[in-house]
Amino acid sequence: MHNNSNIKPGLSDPFNLSEETIKKILNLALSKGGDFSEVFLEYKIFTFIKMEDDIIKETAESIDLGMGIRVISGDKTGYGYTNNLSFKDMKKAALTAAQIASGHKKTTPFELEPAASKFNLYQTVYPSHDALLEKKIDIVKRAYTTALDFDSKIIKVKAALTDQIQNIVIANSEGLLISDRRPLVKLTCMAIAEKKGQREAGFYGGGGRVGLEYFDSILTAEDIGKESSQEALHLLDAVLPPAGEMPVILAPGHSGVLIHEAVGHLLEADFIRKKTSVFWNKLGKKIGAGTVNIYDDPTIPFFRGSYNIDDEGTIPEKTCLVHQGVLTDLLQDRLSARMMNKKTNGHGRRQDHTCIPLPRMSNTFIDTGEFSAEEILKSVNRGFYALRFQGGQVEDSGKFTFSVSSGYLIEKGKKTVPIKQATLIGSNIDILNKIEMVGSDLEFGLQTGVCGKDGQGVPINDGCPTLKITAMTVGGIR
Amino acid sequence: MSSKKNKYDHISLAEELVKYGCSLGADETEISIIECDEFNIEVRLGEIENLLESGSRHIGIRVIKDKKTAFATSSDFSKQTLRGLMKNCVKRAELANPDKYNGLPYGLEKPTANSTGLDIFDPSIASMPLNKKIHLAKKTESIALKDKRITNSFGSSFETKTIQNTLVNSSGFAETYDESVCSLGLGLQAGEPDAKVEGYWSCSRRHLKDLEFPEDIANKAVSRTVRLINPRKIETQNVPVIFEPLMTSWLMEFLFSCVSAVAVYQGTTFLSNKLGKRIGNKLISVIDDGLISGKLGTCPFDSEGVPTRKTMVIENGILKNFLCNTYAARRLDLISTGNADGTGVGPNNFYLAPGIMSPDDIIAGTDRGLVLVRTIGHGLNPLTGDISRGAFGLWIEKGEIAYPVSEITITGNLGIILNNIEILGNDLEFNHQVIGPTIKIGELTVAGQ
Numbered sequence: 065m066h067n068n069s070n071i072k073p074g075l076s077d078p079f080n081l082s083e084e085t086i087k088k089i090l091n092l093a094l095s096k097g098g099d100f101s102e103v104f105l106e107y108k109i110f111t112f113i114k115m116e117d118d119i120i121k122e123t124a125e126s127i128d129l130g131m132g133i134r135v136i137s138g139d140k141t142g143y144g145y146t147n148n149l150s151f152k153d154m155k156k157a158a159l160t161a162a163q164i165a166s167g168h169k170k171t172t173p174f175e176l177e178p179a180a181s182k183f184n185l186y187q188t189v190y191p192s193h194d195a196l197l198e199k200k201i202d203i204v205k206r207a208y209t210t211a212l213d214f215d216s217k218i219i220k221v222k223a224a225l226t227d228q229i230q231n232i233v234i235a236n237s238e239g240l241l242i243s244d245r246r247p248l249v250k251l252t253c254m255a256i257a258e259k260k261g262q263r264e265a266g267f268y269g270g271g272g273r274v275g276l277e278y279f280d281s282i283l284t285a286e287d288i289g290k291e292s293s294q295e296a297l298h299l300l301d302a303v304l305p306p307a308g309e310m311p312v313i314l315a316p317g318h319s320g321v322l323i324h325e326a327v328g329h330l331l332e333a334d335f336i337r338k339k340t341s342v343f344w345n346k347l348g349k350k351i352g353a354g355t356v357n358i359y360d361d362p363t364i365p366f367f368r369g370s371y372n373i374d375d376e377g378t379i380p381e382k383t384c385l386v387h388q389g390v391l392t393d394l395l396q397d398r399l400s401a402r403m404m405n406k407k408t409n410g411h412g413r414r415q416d417h418t419c420i421p422l423p424r425m426s427n428t429f430i431d432t433g434e435f436s437a438e439e440i441l442k443s444v445n446r447g448f449y450a451l452r453f454q455g456g457q458v459e460d461s462g463k464f465t466f467s468v469s470s471g472y473l474i475e476k477g478k479k480t481v482p483i484k485q486a487t488l489i490g491s492n493i494d495i496l497n498k499i500e501m502v503g504s505d506l507e508f509g510l511q512t513g514v515c516g517k518d519g520q521g522v523p524i525n526d527g528c529p530t531l532k533i534t535a536m537t538v539g540g541i542r
Numbered sequence: 543m544s545s546k547k548n549k550y551d552h553i554s555l556a557e558e559l560v561k562y563g564c565s566l567g568a569d570e571t572e573i574s575i576i577e578c579d580e581f582n583i584e585v586r587l588g589e590i591e592n593l594l595e596s597g598s599r600h601i602g603i604r605v606i607k608d609k610k611t612a613f614a615t616s617s618d619f620s621k622q623t624l625r626g627l628m629k630n631c632v633k634r635a636e637l638a639n640p641d642k643y644n645g646l647p648y649g650l651e652k653p654t655a656n657s658t659g660l661d662i663f664d665p666s667i668a669s670m671p672l673n674k675k676i677h678l679a680k681k682t683e684s685i686a687l688k689d690k691r692i693t694n695s696f697g698s699s700f701e702t703k704t705i706q707n708t709l710v711n712s713s714g715f716a717e718t719y720d721e722s723v724c725s726l727g728l729g730l731q732a733g734e735p736d737a738k739v740e741g742y743w744s745c746s747r748r749h750l751k752d753l754e755f756p757e758d759i760a761n762k763a764v765s766r767t768v769r770l771i772n773p774r775k776i777e778t779q780n781v782p783v784i785f786e787p788l789m790t791s792w793l794m795e796f797l798f799s800c801v802s803a804v805a806v807y808q809g810t811t812f813l814s815n816k817l818g819k820r821i822g823n824k825l826i827s828v829i830d831d832g833l834i835s836g837k838l839g840t841c842p843f844d845s846e847g848v849p850t851r852k853t854m855v856i857e858n859g860i861l862k863n864f865l866c867n868t869y870a871a872r873r874l875d876l877i878s879t880g881n882a883d884g885t886g887v888g889p890n891n892f893y894l895a896p897g898i899m900s901p902d903d904i905i906a907g908t909d910r911g912l913v914l915v916r917t918i919g920h921g922l923n924p925l926t927g928d929i930s931r932g933a934f935g936l937w938i939e940k941g942e943i944a945y946p947v948s949e950i951t952i953t954g955n956l957g958i959i960l961n962n963i964e965i966l967g968n969d970l971e972f973n974h975q976v977i978g979p980t981i982k983i984g985e986l987t988v989a990g991q
Contacts, residue, residue: 107618116808119639122611122885125630129618130598143594147617153597160595163672197637220809256809256925263925265810304928307778307953307989338586340694340731342738420592455920457932460696460731461738463948465919465932487921487930487951487989493736539930539951539989 078107078129078231079149083176086235088151089133090174093158094237097167098135098142100398101158102236104375105131105149106417109193110228113200115208116221120201132417133158137165139403145418176241181372181379185365188275192227192249195276200225203251203276203285210289211255217300218293219263220256225249234377242377247273248368248523250512253288257296264302264484266295267469269512272368272525283511295452299470302484305538306473311447312488312536313440313474317507318452320526324428324515325456326464326492327358328526331385331393332411332423332517333400335460342462342493343391351391352496355433358386360395362410362426368511368523369426373410376421380410385428389496397423415520422517429527433502437530440501442477448538449474450488462492487539495533503530552577553718555619556601556710559628563605564712566632570646572711574602574845579668579704585679586697587687602884605631609640613885643872646846650715653842653849654833657719661836664722664749667702675700678756682728685760691768696729696740707841715847723838724750728763733771739946741767746973748836766915770934773948776990782911783952783986784904784938787969789914790978794894796956797828798976800924801855801863802887803870812927812957813861821861822960825897828856830865832880832890839891839975843880850880850890859960865889894978897966901980904965906941912988913938914952927956933988953987 086103093101110126131154132145142164144157192200208223227249235241252269268291270283279285314322335341343351362370362380374380376398383393396404397412400423413424441449449472458464468486472479508527515524556573563571577599584592601624603614612635614627657663683698701724708718727744743762745754754762785793805811813821832850834840843849846868854862864874867882881887905913917931930953936943967980 117641119641121638121641122613123634123638124613124615125627125634126614127616127618127623127627129616129623140590141592143592143596145596145598147598147600148619157596161593163595164590164593197634201637222808263809263812265923265925304953307951307987309991338694338696340696340738340740342736345735418596418598420594457918457920459740459918461733461740463918463932465917465921465951467919467921467930485921485923485926485928485930487919487932487953489919489932489949489951491949537949537951537989537991539932539953539987 079105079233081149083241085151087176089154089158090235090237092155093133093135093162095169096162096165097169098137098162098165100136100237102134102234102376103131104417105233106230108228108230108416110226111193112224112226113204114222114224115204123197128416130417131157132419133161134420135161135164136399140164141399141420143420174237174239176235177239179240179242181242181244183363183372183379185363185370185372186247186273188247189277190275191247192276193229193247199276203279206285207251207253207289210286211253211293214290214293215257215297217257217259217297218255219258221253223253223289225251236377240377242373244372246371249274249278251279251285251288252512253292255292255296257293257300259300262300264296264299266292266299268292268295269510272366272511273370274366295470298482299484302470302482305448305483305486307539309535309537311444312533312538313444313447313449314528314531314533315449315451316437316503316505316530317527318509319450319531320429320509320528321453321456322466323358323430323528324425324524324526325458325466326495328360328425328428329458330460330462330492331395333394333396333404334423336394337400337404340460342460346391349391350389351493352386352389353499354389355502356386356389356496356499357431359384359431360411360425360428364427367427367525368513369525371426374412375414376408376412378408378410378412380426383409395423395425397421413522415522419520422520424517424522425515425524427525429506429508430502430529430531432504432506432529435501435503437503437505440503440530440532441474441479443501443532444474445476447474448483448486449479458492464492465489489537489539495536498534499531500534501532505529552706552708553710553716556708557716559603559624560710560712562625563628563632566629568605568607568632568635570606570712572604572646575708576600577706581675582699582701583675583679584697584699585683586695588680588684590676591697603628603631605635606644606646607632607635609642609644610635610638611644612638643869646711646713647848647868647878650713650847651849653717655842657721657842660833660840660842662722662748662840663720666750667704667722667724670750678726682726682756682760685757686728686730686764689764691732691771692730692764693733694731696731698728701725709847711847717843717847719842721841722748724753726753726756726759728759730763730767732767737772739767739770739773741770746838748838769936770946773946775949776937776947776988778989778991780985780987782908783983783988784908784911784913785981785983786913786915787971787978787980789917790894790981791974791976792917793959794892794976794978796922796929798889798892800927800956801865803864803866803874803876804886805924806864807870807873811924816861817864819861820859821957822856822859823963824858825963825966826856826859826960827895828893829853829895830855830879830881830890830892834891837891837972839889841890844882845884846882848878848880848882853879889976891972892976893970896968896970896979898968899965901967901969904967904980904982905938905943908938908982909940911938912947913943917952929954929956949990951989953989959983
């Protein structure tokens with residue numbers, strides 16, 4: 065088990081509020097008879113460094129302080145927030161949230177019991193938020209310079225480092241009092257290559273809930289620069305894809321976005337209980353090929369999507385969503401779990417104190433299969449190999465779209481012509497059943513991803529091994 | 543909350559910080575303060591699901607020293623935090639590199655209009671009773687749910703925001719204005735369990751009195767949903783494509799990112815060397831106008847205090863202006879168009895000028911083609927103008943809507959599309975900041991089976 069030494073139970077410093085005050089607020093929130101109240105305190109410091117035109121162009125620092133208060137009454141949620149932690153303003157927010165209930169206080173008294181997570185997933189050596197700006201500027205310069213010097217066709221580079229430290233305290237009317245202190249770092253690089261007047265952009269990045277040591281050892285700043293230039297150069301030679309239906313191979317790692325979008329979102333319990341998800345009546349049923357196993361795991365150390373506690377104070381679990389093609393579990397938060405008579409599995413997340421928590425993904429992946437990448441490639445006579453994704457989107461019906469920024473044409477079992485700007489479309493149950501081969505080479509995508517839902521962005525990651533889809537519609541030119 | 547007292551509080555807080563910044567050695571300092579009161583009610587299947595109400599505030603700092611810039615923001619207004627941030631900000635500016643184009647706008651003119659003159663603030667929002675807000679959301683959904691073809695609801699929502707913007711800088715600019723936004727919208731689902739379709743409609747305005755009625759919003763959401771039931775797949779082909787206004791808005795958002803002066807000096811737009819040149823056919827005129835009374839993109843001055851104005855972006859196919867903040871303007875030797883938005887540029891009311899034909903006539907005049915009703919995914923490349931998106935549409939046969947189609951992608955290029963727009967509709971509606979009417983494009987690749 066992990067060592068808990070640097071995680072204090074209960075309250076932490078930046079808020080300067082007593083347990084007694086928090087209890088008062090929780091009680092005020094229940095003054096109209098709600099069933100549950102919860103305080104979410106947040107103090108976040110964010111810094112940003114951007115290099116462009118060969119100079120350190122811009123730096124920024126942001127401080128975000130606030131309290132969100134939630135009241136649940138039956139199936140309804142009342143929410144208020146404030147940036148001002150005076151008792152008067154917090155009381156106003158609590159009474160605002162209380163409006164969702166209409167009656168008299170009926171809940172039983174409670175005491176706050178300070179608790180701690182069993183996880184300590186972000187033990188960093190050189191925390192970025194404590195580092196000198198000069199040290200961080202140096203890292204940005206390393207990525208920038210490597211990208212620019214990589215090839216004479218690289219005409220423009222942008223590199224940026226962002227880091228944040230988010231201190232949160234969660235307390236609720238069930239007596240929970242728990243805190244977390246989450247670092248998050250990201251170094252990204254964009255390079256533009258030009259040949260004969262044609263320009264293409266490449267992108268790469270990395271980070272996670274890590275310290276600055278990451279950019280010296282795990283994924284160096286130089287590698288991030290190099291990879292972005294390599295992608296831009298690759299795209300210079302790329303052509304638009306042919307349009308139509310064909311076999312598609314998804315590259316390991318980056319293609320995880322497909323699982324995230326096409327499957328993960330529709331297993332978020334709110335879409336299931338509202339019956340808007342195509343999976344709402346499929347729990348325990350087969351939804352995909354027998355070789356498909358899908359997990360969501362918030363407990364992978366150092367990953368962007370990980371957390372010691374979720375944003376409702378629940379200690380998270382690795383959740384098996386699909387086992388051998390059968391839908392086994394959902395992503396739960398408190399509200400959905402309560403309405404479905406289940407237990408939350410620690411997937412209640414929110415962007416910040418201004419937001420109501422929702423069931424969300426963390427690090428989502430398809431587990432390894434039995435085939436080597438080479439065997440999979442050899443099995444395709446003519447098809448499309450999707451290498452990097454720009455993003456994806458899915459409807460509740462399961463219909464989805466992915467933008468592939470770079471890939472290859474597959475001819476006679478080999479990757480041949482580089483392809484750019486392709487779109488993959490389909491519907492999820494159809495594709496899950498068409499996963500014909502699963503590779504043994506599980507990888508994760510770039511540690512840069514943000515997932516949006518209802519206007520809330522949260523850091524995530526996703527992964528998969530090489531996958532072969534029997535047939536998929538590729539959008540391109542005719 | 544937007545009381546007079548507050549207004550002067552913000553200006554004096556900002557002035558105090560500007561002075562403090564200069565006393566620390568900053569050459570120029572700019573402080574912006576935003577105070578926002580927000581309300582949102584979400585109703586689903588007749589019951590309130592969420593009710594949110596909040597007051598929030600943010601302060602933004604920009605410091606320039608020796609032509610070096612640093613930024614900071616905070617929602618913590620304690621004196622100690624703000625002074626600490628300002629100190630750090632000046633220090634960070636020292637660590638950046640000089641850039642001769644950095645700096646506040648010179649000799650700002652006083653804005654010619656305020657929020658009253660521009661009609662962008664509705665004081666009645668603050669006094670609207672809670673039960674009326676709940677009623678609006680409930681009524682909208684309940685009308686829609688009476689339609690038997692609707693099988694489920696994503697819920698309806700009614701949302702209001704009132705915002706007070708304050709900007710003070712070390713060149714003596716000190717102004718404040720109020721604005722408001724309200725929206726009412728609804729999302730629905732229909733169709734068979736494994737072939738569900740979804741549709742939405744939402745209306746946003748500055749004033750409560752200008753919102754569409756719940757009946758209209760409900761009916762639009764219903765018809766936008768049920769028309770997609772039982773979609774078919776189609777063969778890959780090149781056909782005329784008609785963009786509905788929401789799709790034209792989407793195309794104009796992409797165009798905006800390509801005429802942004804920031805993208806121009808960064809070399810990330812395919813239009814960077816096209817100023818003064820023909821980039822579209824004669825039908826195409828695109829305008830950015832921050833001064834149209836009562837619209838969502840209207841405001842007296844931009845985030846640097848530059849008065850907003852009307853800018854011809856494309857005039858009869860000729861690229862006339864890039865949209866600039868002060869930095870980009872200096873860099874490109876242009877003038878600021880009043881489009882500064884934080885550290886970048888943003889649209890005011892950015893629109894494609896309408897034509898005279900009704901959308902129905904445009905469809906009736908199309909023998910075979912696609913009405914594009916929604917796209918999903920990413921797939922826009924400002925460097926090349928390339929577009930590739932998943933899409934939902936309605937198939938046209940002999941001038942009539944024949945059936946819905948799904949699992950298609952549309953592929954094209956903005957540069958080519960601008961030359962290939964054949965007809966402009968007469969249905970321009972200021973429902974967003976970036977808008978356009980129905981348009982017919984001569985030919986696009988629609989990929990299906």
